[in-house]
Amino acid sequence: MAATEAPECERSDPEARPDAAGAPRAKRRTMLAVAAASIAVVLVVVLLVATGVIGGTTTAGGRQQRVAADRTDRAEAAPQRPEIREEEVEAVVAARSRALAEHNVEAFVAPIDPTATELIAAQRRLFANLTLFPFAEARYTVSNQLSRWVSDSGRAAIMVVVSFVHRVEGVDPAAIAENYRWTFDRTSDGGPMWMTAVSTAPYGGVTYPMPWDQTALVVERRPHVVLVAAVANKAELVTWADKAEAAARRDLDAWRGPRLPVDRFVVYITPDRRTFDEIATTKGRGPAAGVCVGLAPLTSTEGKQTRQAGCRVVVDGAGKGFATSDDAIFKSIVEHELGHAMVAGFAPAWTEHVSWVAEGFAESLPWSDPRMANMYNPTARAHVKDGGFTGRLPTDGEIHSADPATSSINYHLSMQAIRFLAEEFGTGKAHTFVAEVYRDASRLDAALTAATGLDRAAFERKWARYVQDHPGS
Ligand SMILES: [Zn+2]
Incomplete structure (x- = not known):
């Protein structure tokens, strides 16, 4: 040999x-x-939660942190710092599912930062690829791990684990989740919230890349x-x-x-x-x-x-x-x-x-x-x-x-x-x-x-x- x-x-x-x-x-x-990946998920999530990087927006800790920040802002009469609300993110995720279902590529890429030309091109390619498959089910959902961080007072950024839940017609007996990490940014209070990065969340999904x-x-x-x-x-x-x-x-x-x-x-x-x-x-x-x-x-x-x-x-x-x-x-x-x-x-x-x-x-x-x-x-x-x-x-x-x-x-x-x-x-x-x-x-x-x-x-x-x-x- x-x-x-x-x-x-x-x-x-x-x-x-x-x-x-x-x-x-x-x-x-x-x-x-699969098993190794799942163990990695647990380890990584535990680590990130422990360090405060990950916290579901529905957790009490996340709310308290936000409330505390608001009080500080009011007390000091400082300018409102940008914030990203979970409803906004969920709306984008739902809109992308609709865009996929309706074969609407412009709606699919609409949330992306217009200056992120490489990301737009990659997501257009992804969209085109997805339309080729006979999906019985294809949608995005926010994973139960919602990671977020606020980098400084002038910028809000949030990284969200999003699952592409899908089932290929006649092939997959059950729905499968492929996990991504989507990043959203807002650089000024009241300004637009843009999707600025899409990366893997390999420890959250066993199937990436497809x-x-x-x-x-x-x-x-x-x-x-x-x-x-x-x-x-x-x-x-x-x-x-x-x-x-x-x-x-x-x-x-x-x-x-x-x-x-x-x-x-x-x-x-x-x-x-x-x-x-x-x-x-x-x-x-x-x-x-x-x-x-x-x-x-x-x-x-x-x-x-x-x-x-x-x-x-x-x-x-x-x-x-x-x-x-x-x-x-x-x-x-x-x-x-x-x-x-x-x-x-x-x-x-x-x-x-x-x-x-x-x-x-x-x-x-x-x-x-x-x-x-x-x-x-x-x-x-x-x-x-x-x-x-x-x-x-x-x-x-x-x-x-x-x-x-x-x-x-x-x-x-x-x-x-x-x-x-x-x-x-x-x-x-x-x-x-x-x-x-x-x-x-x-x-x-x-x-x-x-x-x-x-x-x-x-x-x-x-x-x-x-x-x-x-x-x-
Ligand atoms: Zn073999």
């Missing part, structure tokens, strides 16, 4: 080859940074796919949408488990690696050709036990799989990521998956393609033939190892565990097992026995024999 020159995936491994003709294999990641935040987009809809790409890739859009739709149909047709939570997916093909990394947050987890970014439903932020709202498939459009006309690579990446997206909704929000089950299932989908019959993973094959195989099911650490060869081998071994389960006990049993482990990872052993009649040790021995009989293939 030429790790240093193959940042996106193992498929660029010059060793990787089919027995006959075809494409090498890819490595992908699923990302669930595709629409990054670059001008084009969107193509299919029955099972909403394909998103940069304007720069407009020429490829229809072809990509057709290929992704074919991959989705293949995955959905292959499913033999319980009824799936969703059967339509947003697939975003990023224009470059930087864009991919920003949205996929793969840094620190090794290279990837694609990810499925987990989404928590809006209600999960209120502490209710809810299912995950699925995941967004993001594929690195600058990866080597896109530099060839061989669509086997494209389809195998998308089939793998859509595999994650299909079953993501079985899991509770903010949960980690059992990697050999999650990656093994996702990888089993492209590997079940008849075109893969003569394919093999040379790294995994050499590992088994050279006696490196321990006979143990892969750990999370082995699968997500920073060492590309270790990761490659263990993705493949995981795939073989799910494929062995399907071949030996039936695809229905295998897929039901996957769904059960997603629903409650602590019941893995019970689900395995329900599917196979074996305890984990006995299953492991049989799977190990299968691996020895099918080295790397």
Whole structure:
């Protein structure tokens, strides 16, 4: 594995080859940074409240502070200092929701400081992007954290966490919140209040950035796919949408488990690696050709036990799989990521998956393609033939190892565990097992026995024999 020159995936491994003709294999990641993000929210909010930076305008402390300031002003007969009232902010937030619903871009950018030309341009681009998506729900709401500060007597400024609450039609079973931080300024008493900055509130929302935040987009809809790409890739859009739709149909047709939570997916093909990394947050987890970014439903932020709202498939459009006309690579990446997206909704929000089950299932989908019959993973094959195989099911650490060869081998071994389960006990049993482990990872052993009649040790021995009989293939 030429790790240093193959940042996106193992498929660029010059060793990787089919027995006959075809494409090498890819490595992908699923990302669930949700729990960590939520913890960060709590920490940051606690810190800011403690230092007085954040205070809901509805809190008693905020009111007292304002009243005290007013009294001081009156007592000293000083000029009224500018103030921003929460009703004003809420009115702007509501107006922007209306502007979105009415497709009125001028109303959408009207609250922005006319001198903030870059912000206006970015918000116009955002607006244009949003109009391309089939939203069943799309609105802005003031988050329950309203942060504010008054910088000095001559200026009032307020930073508000605003949630973009949305649900893509046919894709998202529940509304999702993407959080932004909007800044408003008023420089003179009675003067205009302008929106002067929009930034991320990543610790308040697990979903930033969404595709629409990054670059001008084009969107193509299919029955099972909403394909998103940069304007720069407009020429490829229809072809990509057709290929992704074919991959989705293949995955959905292959499913033999319980009824799936969703059967339509947003697939975003990023224009470059930087864009991919920003949205996929793969840094620190090794290279990837694609990810499925987990989404928590809006209600999960209120502490209710809810299912995950699925995941967004993001594929690195600058990866080597896109530099060839061989669509086997494209389809195998998308089939793998859509595999994650299909079953993501079985899991509770903010949960980690059992990697050999999650990656093994996702990888089993492209590997079940008849075109893969003569394919093999040379790294995994050499590992088994050279006696490196321990006979143990892969750990999370082995699968997500920073060492590309270790990761490659263990993705493949995981795939073989799910494929062995399907071949030996039936695809229905295998897929039901996957769904059960997603629903409650602590019941893995019970689900395995329900599917196979074996305890984990006995299953492991049989799977190990299968691996020895099918080295790397
Ligand atoms: Zn994966």
